[in-house]
Amino acid sequence: MAKMLQPTSLDNPLTIGTPKVLLPQPCLLVIFGASGDLSWRKLLPAVYNLNVDGVLPSNFAVVGFGLGSEGDPDEWMHQRARDGIGHFSRQQLDDSNWDDFARALFFVPGSFNDSRAYAQLKARLDAIDAQFGVPGSRVYYLAIPPQLVPVCTEHLKEAGLVHGPNESQSFSRVIVEKPIGRDLESARQINLALAKAFHENQIYRIDHYLGKETVQNLMVMRFANSIFEPLWNEKHIDHVQITVAEEEGLTHRDLKTGEVTGSRIGYYEGVGALRDMVQNHLLQVLCLMAMEPPYSLEPNVVRDAKMAVLRCLHPFTPADVDKFVVRAQYIGGESHGEEVPSYRHEVREYFAAQKKPIPPDSTTETFVAMRLFIDNWRWAGVPFYLRTGKRMPKRGSEVAIQFKTVPQILFNAHPDVPLEPTVLSLRVQPEEGLSLRIASKLPGPKVRIYPVKLEFNYAAGFGGKTPEAYERLLLDVMAGDPTLFMRRDAVEAAWEFVMPILNTWSQSRARYLPEYRAGTWGPLEADRLIEADGRQWRIL
Amino acid sequence: MTNAQAPATQPTAVPLNEIESELARQLKIVHGGGEAPVQTAHMSNLIVFCNKFDLGERIAEQIPAVAALHPSRVLLLMGEQDPGENDVSASVQVRTQPAEGRHLVCWEQVTVKARGSAVDRLPFTVRELLIGDLPTNLWWAAAVPPPLAGQFLYDLTEHVQQIIYDSQGWTEPARGVAATASWLVKFERGPMEGQFRVASDLSWRRLRYWRRIIAQALDPGTAPGAAQSISEILIEHGPHAVTQAWQLVSWLASRLNWQVQAGNVEPNVEISWRAAAPKGGLRIRIQRLAESPPEIRRVRIAHAASGKPEAFSIWVHDGRRLAMCPEEGQHSMRTMTIQPQSVPEMVGRQLSDREPDPIFRETMAVAQIFAQGLLS
Numbered sequence: 076m077a078k079m080l081q082p083t084s085l086d087n088p089l090t091i092g093t094p095k096v097l098l099p100q101p102c103l104l105v106i107f108g109a110s111g112d113l114s115w116r117k118l119l120p121a122v123y124n125l126n127v128d129g130v131l132p133s134n135f136a137v138v139g140f141g142l143g144s145e146g147d148p149d150e151w152m153h154q155r156a157r158d159g160i161g162h163f164s165r166q167q168l169d170d171s172n173w174d175d176f177a178r179a180l181f182f183v184p185g186s187f188n189d190s191r192a193y194a195q196l197k198a199r200l201d202a203i204d205a206q207f208g209v210p211g212s213r214v215y216y217l218a219i220p221p222q223l224v225p226v227c228t229e230h231l232k233e234a235g236l237v238h239g240p241n242e243s244q245s246f247s248r249v250i251v252e253k254p255i256g257r258d259l260e261s262a263r264q265i266n267l268a269l270a271k272a273f274h275e276n277q278i279y280r281i282d283h284y285l286g287k288e289t290v291q292n293l294m295v296m297r298f299a300n301s302i303f304e305p306l307w308n309e310k311h312i313d314h315v316q317i318t319v320a321e322e323e324g325l326t327h328r329d330l331k332t333g334e335v336t337g338s339r340i341g342y343y344e345g346v347g348a349l350r351d352m353v354q355n356h357l358l359q360v361l362c363l364m365a366m367e368p369p370y371s372l373e374p375n376v377v378r379d380a381k382m383a384v385l386r387c388l389h390p391f392t393p394a395d396v397d398k399f400v401v402r403a404q405y406i407g408g409e410s411h412g413e414e415v416p417s418y419r420h421e422v423r424e425y426f427a428a429q430k431k432p433i434p435p436d437s438t439t440e441t442f443v444a445m446r447l448f449i450d451n452w453r454w455a456g457v458p459f460y461l462r463t464g465k466r467m468p469k470r471g472s473e474v475a476i477q478f479k480t481v482p483q484i485l486f487n488a489h490p491d492v493p494l495e496p497t498v499l500s501l502r503v504q505p506e507e508g509l510s511l512r513i514a515s516k517l518p519g520p521k522v523r524i525y526p527v528k529l530e531f532n533y534a535a536g537f538g539g540k541t542p543e544a545y546e547r548l549l550l551d552v553m554a555g556d557p558t559l560f561m562r563r564d565a566v567e568a569a570w571e572f573v574m575p576i577l578n579t580w581s582q583s584r585a586r587y588l589p590e591y592r593a594g595t596w597g598p599l600e601a602d603r604l605i606e607a608d609g610r611q612w613r614i615l
Numbered sequence: 616m617t618n619a620q621a622p623a624t625q626p627t628a629v630p631l632n633e634i635e636s637e638l639a640r641q642l643k644i645v646h647g648g649g650e651a652p653v654q655t656a657h658m659s660n661l662i663v664f665c666n667k668f669d670l671g672e673r674i675a676e677q678i679p680a681v682a683a684l685h686p687s688r689v690l691l692l693m694g695e696q697d698p699g700e701n702d703v704s705a706s707v708q709v710r711t712q713p714a715e716g717r718h719l720v721c722w723e724q725v726t727v728k729a730r731g732s733a734v735d736r737l738p739f740t741v742r743e744l745l746i747g748d749l750p751t752n753l754w755w756a757a758a759v760p761p762p763l764a765g766q767f768l769y770d771l772t773e774h775v776q777q778i779i780y781d782s783q784g785w786t787e788p789a790r791g792v793a794a795t796a797s798w799l800v801k802f803e804r805g806p807m808e809g810q811f812r813v814a815s816d817l818s819w820r821r822l823r824y825w826r827r828i829i830a831q832a833l834d835p836g837t838a839p840g841a842a843q844s845i846s847e848i849l850i851e852h853g854p855h856a857v858t859q860a861w862q863l864v865s866w867l868a869s870r871l872n873w874q875v876q877a878g879n880v881e882p883n884v885e886i887s888w889r890a891a892a893p894k895g896g897l898r899i900r901i902q903r904l905a906e907s908p909p910e911i912r913r914v915r916i917a918h919a920a921s922g923k924p925e926a927f928s929i930w931v932h933d934g935r936r937l938a939m940c941p942e943e944g945q946h947s948m949r950t951m952t953i954q955p956q957s958v959p960e961m962v963g964r965q966l967s968d969r970e971p972d973p974i975f976r977e978t979m980a981v982a983q984i985f986a987q988g989l990l991s
Contacts, residue, residue: 537685
């Protein structure tokens with residue numbers, strides 16, 4: 076006899092016809108590493124904002140899990156969350172909203188490696204389920220270092236905290252932060268460990284860049300406007316530049332006292348810009364920019380289209396790496412008129428403060444620039460220049476598409492005064508928006524051509540406030556929409572692409588990297604990389 | 616953001632044929648001063664119609680809050696039927712508001728006042744003031760249901776993609792609901808083939824949180840069988856919110872396949888219906904609270920999901936949230952935060968929601984049946 080299926084939220088006659096993204100399902104959000112920086116700065120403020128916006132389900136609660144609490148765990152969690160929200164929330168901390176948020180905020184102390192802690196976690200989650208009418212559904216957010224992922228997922232599975240993917244009444248989903256591993260092998264191991272506990276459609280590998288409006292707008296701009304897509308190929312595009320520039324270094328200081336107030340050195344040292352930014356953010360943005368039109372917006376159709384781009388990336392040989400990839404490290408310089416130290420100084424300072432042995436001079440790159448090609452019909456021969464760095468003059472991320480120049484006749488006939496090419500620039504941050512540089516005639520009897528920038532700014536043009544990327548992505552997980560998350564094969568394909576670079580660098584045993592002054596746009600080597608092709612980096 | 620808005624220029628009276636040149640002059644003044652880049656932002660043409668001057672003055676005060684969410688060229692039309700007068704006057708003003716980053720956004724407002732038979736000229740005045748290539752929206756701020764405005768509305772909506780109206784406060788709700796339901800079908804079809812138009816009722820928008828929390832409370836994943844076994848619904852509302860309550864009932868009826876059987880009205884006290892659901896009959900009551908804000912205040916739903924009588928209530932909690940709690944057992948209150956529901960904020964948000972809402976249309980079709988049950 077066929078088994079009678081229980082009705083699920085998907086069968087709710089009162090929500091049929093509502094877009095999936097507007098239907099986050101009742102669940103408990105369990106944050107592993109709730110005492111950590113990510114939870115404090117991003118996750119808890121994001122959930123608070125979602126609650127203030129009234130988009131969370133009413134059957135919902137947040138449970139932190141991990142070490143680090145002091146005194147009463149729930150009370151400690153409340154203080155930690157309130158502090159993070161006070162500092163980083165998009166919307167102001169307000170007593171009424173806070174009280175409502177805190178009612179459903181808990182903490183379970185325990186070591187990730189202790190099976191008894193998972194039993195306690197399970198008991199507490201069951202009790203909170205009953206309290207808030209949650210049908211046993213869970214979103215586990217692993218805000219922890221990648222090496223801890225396997226042990227956590229194994230314990231979750233053993234403790235009976237993971238439902239099967241076909242469970243009709245409730246769901247278990249897991250969110251994993253980038254970087255997934257530190258190389259291809261470790262990424263595979265993490266993916267394998269995840270796969271032992273969760274089905275692939277329960278795994279959400281998060282890259283918060285993909286939750287940003289401009290990044291999502293890339294697809295809309297390409298496929299909802301008839302003028303761009305016909306030009307989106309090697310016939311019309313000269314080259315593409317993707318830049319993610321950060322003005323911050325790895326250490327935060329009080330501007331008045333100079334005292335260190337926070338540091339990411341512990342995570343960053345030995346990781347570097349290639350793993351931290353290129354392998355995930357930049358390649359994901361590249362995929363959206365370069366992919367073929369997907370035939371639908373179904374998550375796997377979009378992800379297949381992105382995957383096809385990664386498969387077409389022209390692999391680097393060791394000789395290519397030397398020639399077309401530049402890494403560098405910042406030395407002392409200036410930021411906002413203040414002197415800032417070198418990366419190596421920050422590393423020494425960090426390890427001394429941690430009372431750990433100070434490592435030999437660091438060769439971790441804080442800047443990477445590269446030229447790559449996509450070997451397919453659409454993009455054959457079009458160089459893509461990628462660039463990312465810390466301690467640059469200002470924070471800014473953009474995708475810039477430079478179109479080929481018009482023939483050298485008519486207005487472009489004078490070889491000494493070539494026309495500025497048409498450039499479409501999509502700004503991801505700050506001030507999300509887009510601009511198009513075109514040539515125009517200056518008023519007057521003489522024909523004088525002048526570049527004009529047509530500009531659209533999201534905040535100014537659309538009014539209102541844009542939610543943070545984490546807010547959008549958390550809602551997507553609760554709604555079960557994985558479109559903006561990375562699939563296993565894509566993560567591994569991205570690692571496959573960067574591995575020759577990492578291998579070449581590791582074999583070179585360089586003791587010094589090219590340097591750039593803090594507060595500049597990178598090393599001379601990066602300029603030479605692009606100038607060798609007769610092009611220039613854009614000034615953001 | 617709203618508070619930081621500032622008129623960049625003073626309202627200046629102008630003849631109708633000099634509106635554009637005066638706007639250009641004022642915009643030039645705005646662009647000329649200060650260090651921040653000034654951007655003129657227009658997401659839409661926004662026509663606002665008020666059928667009383669005093670109402671128009673009150674609406675004028677709300678327009679900056681609308682524009683903060685949806686910068687537009689605002690054409691505020693005030694028309695008052697005054698048999699003794701017959702004139703039209705106009706004034707223009709440029710306003711600015713800060714945006715993220717260094718930008719300063721500016722937008723313009725044109726106010727046109729007409730009296731007597733000159734009111735009928737307003738739709739024609741509007742046409743020359745619209746900016747091309749932008750969506751055009753009409754905020755029908757009159758208290759008259761739009762379908763009862765006849766030819767005037769037809770003329771005013773000729774180039775409009777969305778009309779926003781508010782059924783809250785209609786003096787004859789049954790008549791208004793019945794007329795609007797019929798009109799919606801024709802209006803949304805548009806005067807030309809392929810032309811889409813949307814009609815949006817702010818009262819329906821106010822219900823979004825109520826609908827969401829009721830959907831969650833009756834979700835088959837958390838309360839299997841509850842939606843199908845509802846035996847009684849009680850909705851309590853403040854004065855002027857009867858159409859909201861009506862729409863909420865109609866929405867439930869349309870989604871859960873209820874057939875209305877008989878209705879009864881006790882004016883200003885209670886409206887009740889008997890309905891047949893697929894698994895039995897149910898009683899629906901809409902009760903008016905004598906003193907209360909003009910909104911739904913409480914919904915109580917009785918059902919028999921587990922084979923025995925159960926019930927839950929949803930109510931407005933501390934003015935900023937909806938709270939839900941089952942009446943049986945030990946449960947924590949479950950809450951949902953409500954975004955501010957002021958009229959300008961709702962209009963500002965509704966302007967960007969241009970997609971037809973089939974659920975609203977189906978709800979209004981059922982609301983019409985409920986209304987006919989009472990009118991007959």
